[in-house]
Amino acid sequence: TIQHLFKQIFQASLTLIEDNHNKGLLVSRKRKSKDTVIDLGTVQIGDGIPKIVAGPCSVESEEQVFQVAEVMARQGVKMIRGGAFKPRTSPYDFQGLGLEGLQILRRVADHFGLKVISEIMSPADVEMATRYVDVIQVGARNMQNFDLLRAVGSASTPVLLKRGLAATMEEFLFAAEYIVSSGNDQVVLCERGIRTYEKWTRNTLDISAVPLIKQESHLPVMVDVTHSAGRKDLLLPLAKAAFAAGADAVMVETHPNPSVALSDSRQQIDLPTFEQFMTQLRESRFLPELLGTR
Amino acid sequence: TIQHLFKQIFQASLTLIEDNHNKGLLVSRKRKSKDTVIDLGTVQIGDGIPKIVAGPCSVESEEQVFQVAEVMARQGVKMIRGGAFKPRTSPYDFQGLGLEGLQILRRVADHFGLKVISEIMSPADVEMATRYVDVIQVGARNMQNFDLLRAVGSASTPVLLKRGLAATMEEFLFAAEYIVSSGNDQVVLCERGIRTYEKWTRNTLDISAVPLIKQESHLPVMVDVTHSAGRKDLLLPLAKAAFAAGADAVMVETHPNPSVALSDSRQQIDLPTFEQFMTQLRESRFLPELLGTR
């Protein structure tokens, strides 16, 4: 019985310590119970209405982005993604168009009334990026690039923070804390699959991350189904699952001609498939609100 | 260009080899395109209508099972689960009531018109089990206990096969193939989370497994949200995600008094919480059909 008592003290201690630990975080729901909504003007993330973000893996040309944006606009999608600065495993792979890529995105997005999400990899590029993009993406490989986190935290442009390849939920929230504690509270957290032993998918979509973040934090949650699956045939069911689990938005990659794409040619869907994806999402009982996006 | 040609031949070869490999499997959709439906008489698994399986982790007493079954029946749930032979990490933990547990399950289930799902761990117990249960469960730790797979494959009672702790999808389907090739084609595949580095959940629910199995196989798919999460507060969003991804059924553990449960006391929900879980599932836009289960 003394052992029992002891156990209780122990458990209580444990809870107390963890409570203290998390209560302090600016990203914690304990500090701010109300959902953070990212307001991009013509579209919001975290307002309770499911959103789709689409676009090519890499920006390759103005024509390519135009073709994608045209279909997106027709489908009522308001946010375009596209990589201009590409984090590539090999230094010999296509590294992106850089500044020119951001300029293409901006011009095409403005033409169709879209908002732009694009990744940067260097603190030195933050200021430049804020002139062209509406949301700065911090990629999975840079989730613990603390200098970059502080740099985007000093800007006023909203940030899309992707979960690291093998980051724990705790590390993910602390990475967001770096941004918010630097002054920028406009952060969206993006689950994009974690690295496991399974080989039939490129990564393992950790669907539990969605409700966990919603519970622990007030920040909105996005799910990148393309990088999670790494294959085209799972995008629709994973998008449904993401929304069912409480995600605020789903990101999907689409390209006018995936087979010749300069990156991720295996996992991007072509434009007719993207339209079909949107139609099926809208027709499913899961997403009546998406109807409103048309 | 010769390199390009070469690449194409290579890819074609790869596809061909894999095709040949999978086409042969009895569990493959290439061998049988029509969905397998497990017909338990008063309830089916795989008929397109989402189902819930509920019950305590361990059978502890007739009274305990009775209390659970009463609530389940009120909620329109038709299948009860409960452990009589318990696979426990430590030999000093509660090992289950054995035969007596199966008898309790059967009596209570018959009283409420429920179907029984329970695990056995030894080939020697198969025949005995078939007298008491409607579905024999093969647990995660025994997914590659090939003697057990062959033994349940020789029976005519349907089998619920759980994915191993760190089994690949390929190994999972091959384990099912052991059962089906032994003569029993009544197999349900159950995703229950895989082992990863993440610590905020007991296991990582591999939601992609659901659409992958539905594509590759004609067998029905269940998702055990309790073992996936290992915590009570994620069950509802994970159940919704599972159905949204295409699962035929969801399994959840409930106990009249979880805090004194002889196993898994942290992750079982109490009966009022279970009723709330059912109500919220039914009220969600995701599961109108569950209304019909009442």
Add this chain to the structure above:
Amino acid sequence: TIQHLFKQIFQASLTLIEDNHNKGLLVSRKRKSKDTVIDLGTVQIGDGIPKIVAGPCSVESEEQVFQVAEVMARQGVKMIRGGAFKPRTSPYDFQGLGLEGLQILRRVADHFGLKVISEIMSPADVEMATRYVDVIQVGARNMQNFDLLRAVGSASTPVLLKRGLAATMEEFLFAAEYIVSSGNDQVVLCERGIRTYEKWTRNTLDISAVPLIKQESHLPVMVDVTHSAGRKDLLLPLAKAAFAAGADAVMVETHPNPSVALSDSRQQIDLPTFEQFMTQLRESRFLPELLGTR
């Protein structure tokens, strides 16, 4: 400072609880500080002298085993391994020669004065196996096949228990506890690599497992370098690392003609390579004692 005090109490509690937990185990060094030595008559495991276990993945014919054993004997290796009951992912792969395989192993081993290690997968086969083998192997897939653990625990033949594909150290020791608490304290623990995301090796040899087991338990430790690496070119450095970390024995697979082996053809080394492996181990500064095995 009160927080600091609190932290100390907390840490002390944690240590105490874990201490109590582990002290109870029969496999724990806290219960028995002296190393367990498995005495097979002409050879011991755990006596402080590094040992090699070798042999083919599967027993295929008497001639095949004879060829291997001949080279082994010449190299001073005293223990032969060979699979007669094979756990195979696919039901259509070679399942082993069964009883005939054990009989071949016994006859050849007796001819060369070797000891036999072979796997069984069913509790029903334990008694039969004890008539032919000197050490019963419980494979990785059966590490938590508790019926099998209890069955080999009731025999008096020593047991080689392999770590599960993704078993924690704690689960591994508890699995051994099932055997020892059933009455058989002659258990060797075998690390054989765990499942991770890394693709250049079949499994990831968890070298830390060796000193961890030596600290926590009095049981001897073996390392299966063949299954850890899943490739031939790492066997020598991994064997050296295993011994340097404190392993009592190393297991390696060798086959007269690996390219036509009925299982694991990619990872078995041929006999000249095996002789070279032994020579290089012996010549290395790491294993002077192996000289004595010649």
Add this chain to the structure above:
Amino acid sequence: TIQHLFKQIFQASLTLIEDNHNKGLLVSRKRKSKDTVIDLGTVQIGDGIPKIVAGPCSVESEEQVFQVAEVMARQGVKMIRGGAFKPRTSPYDFQGLGLEGLQILRRVADHFGLKVISEIMSPADVEMATRYVDVIQVGARNMQNFDLLRAVGSASTPVLLKRGLAATMEEFLFAAEYIVSSGNDQVVLCERGIRTYEKWTRNTLDISAVPLIKQESHLPVMVDVTHSAGRKDLLLPLAKAAFAAGADAVMVETHPNPSVALSDSRQQIDLPTFEQFMTQLRESRFLPELLGTR
């Protein structure tokens, strides 16, 4: 038989493609068969003689570094490590002394004739770092911070590149390729444990990485046993295993008073333990050469 032929073509194709892929890399042994030796003047890494790198996790004060360096010098250790720019999960944890930390390291190192290894996290800090350190460390979290890789690749100071938390071997070598292809071929690769499900160690030391890198690349290999284990009681056996597997150097953290260290207080060893560690390494049959370091 046509299928057999087909398989052979397939395998040949596979090998050819991979060969082409790797042959191109500057870090590949296929491009340069001779071992790269990092020459720091009074000490070399990769010259065939095992080396130890030691020092505190974080630089906290000149006195602290002095105490450590004094013991190191007495033990014949020539390279001191210490963190001045600390990558910390939480923004509220000690972030390091920055420039002042590097200056302390330099002064103390010069006093004892040691070489300095220290981490920087920002491309902007490279030039400054080259004035104080002999080897720039790129930490695990920044292994794919491509801007940083290019920046250190443009410097002429040698680089210690740590493997990412869950990086594959392929990604690790490609990260090194970013540095070498930017002009700096003085790179040491450091295995520091990977993230797995196992909980008794902080990370899982992937010992196979050592011989794999030695085979695939001409660059020297270090093993950080402190971060691999995350506990003090495994350092000696892991260091032995690292050297046995072919590592050129082992890194270990030591602190005058670990219990009050500002970071990693659980895993740093105190100075008497460090001296014991060195003595035991030297006395072991594994490292006669270390005698020469005294």
